[in-house]
Amino acid sequence: MPGIINKATLKHLSSLARIELNAKETNKFLKDFAKIIEHFSELEKIDTDKIEPIIGGTNLKNILREDDVDFDKRARSVNDSGRIIRAFPNSERGYLKIPPVFDAPAGSP
């Protein structure tokens, strides 16, 4: 199998996952991943040429419901939005307040 996770890949992957690893974690994970991915190589031997992948859960049929507005209303009353908003660290008029998504440009107030 093609995969190995080296230091550069690990840095890229963890940045995609929004996780910062310290030096100790980096060294440990490099060792762990080498072992784990080596174990995965056993899958190479299995012939899966004409096999369809299972996507999602198994043994399930689609259960559709009417697209009715009241269902969403009921869902909302179960999910008391007040409780969700109270869990926010900072809110204004029911919206979650967060730091800016982009850095403020230099010189802006």
Added chain:
Amino acid sequence: MLPLARHEMKHLHDLTIKKFHEGLLNRAFSALEMTENFFKWIESNDKKINAYLHLNKEEAYLQAEKTDIALVKGEKMHLLGGVPLAIKDNILITEQPVTAGSKILENYRASYDATVIRKLKSANAVFLGKTNMDEFAMGSSTENSAFKITKNPHDLTLVPGGSSGGSAAAVSSHMAVAALGSDTGGSIRQPADFCNVVGLKPTYGAVSRYGLIAMASSLDQIGPITKTVEDSAILFGAISGHDSYDATSADVIYGDELINPKLERIKEMTIGLPKEYFIDGLEKDIKEKIDEVIKSLKTLKIKFKNISLPHTNSAVSCYYIIMPAEVSSNLSRFDGIRYSQLVESDKLAKNLKELYIKNKSLGFGAEVKRRIILGTFVLSSGYYDAYYSKAQKVRTLIKKDFDEAFKEVDVILTPVSPTKPFKIGERADDPMAMYLSDIFTIPANLAGLPAISIPPGFQLIGKPWREADILGIGQFYERINK
């Protein structure tokens, strides 16, 4: 049934759901005094076991009182009415803390009830508290909790198994009559086995996952951990059924056969013994106990047949690709903002991305980080086909093995774990060794099948939606071995 004398009911270790119900009806005790007894026992005993993360006294007493009032009024009592239960801490109860064993949710309180909780509340069950677990249900020993390490009640130097180790330890040490856990790759069955109690993972879709903090959505199921197979049947009956809030919840109705199995039907059954599960690495003691179980089941006239599930050995690799892939997606929502604040880093972060990075790096433990990054890897462009897509195809083959086997047999019997409980710390630094301890439980999750773990260490895997078969055999096994 003779009324139970009051002194007989002082011993919490005698209580099953069934006996609790009889005791209530016979006025041997009230729900309230029993709830008090449980809290007393938890407060003295849990110091050494560490099964619970939070206790829920106020609401438990209210719920118990409601049961007692209903009894006085002569209202019909559900089998679970007043029964003190422990709930794994990844299942939401309104206004109660729910941490999933993670620091990132340390301050979070649930904003709604999980469907299983709503169902149990309407049966008047009592929730004593929330139990410890491996962080986000990732682990096989409950050592990955951000808060405490749960001990095996039978030997405090051993792990209780995981990830539902707190629930299994609580039931096993009589700090709850029964409990709920969740099972993604064995997280109900393996701790139940290590703690010498019963654990059922239902068919995928049998129990609503609404209000369960998701780990790997195509594999997760909530299920009971109990002292007897009969109790598992009762609890499973109460929590199963279709739920429009979970799109993968199936429209299946389980009838009376769950708790009233018929011997005539059981006698007609054939149990398969897959050769891939009886390998050299299986501890001798476990093998010997399973031979005893088989001997005992043969006295019920059940037939046995040797079968093969050829792709069993690929299950661990397949699982440790698919599960982290789903984990990396599911856990992206935990940013240390929406579900309560993690640290006061708000003012220090220059922008949102920096805040995410700070919160996730601080809030997640090592195993969670490892799986998120591994999942990001197997899904990343260039590796997707080699890993994720390949694993999904192997998953199809694993399921096909079972489909073929179930043409010849009704139920499959295997060990639950290749080893007995290991020492605390023994596998903590070696993830691969830890992953391999799930080898016998993972296949049922990958194939979406119901499976139950029963002392002294055997697993019964059933056809889809046929919990009644494995619970039925289990109940008759229990009756002839009591």
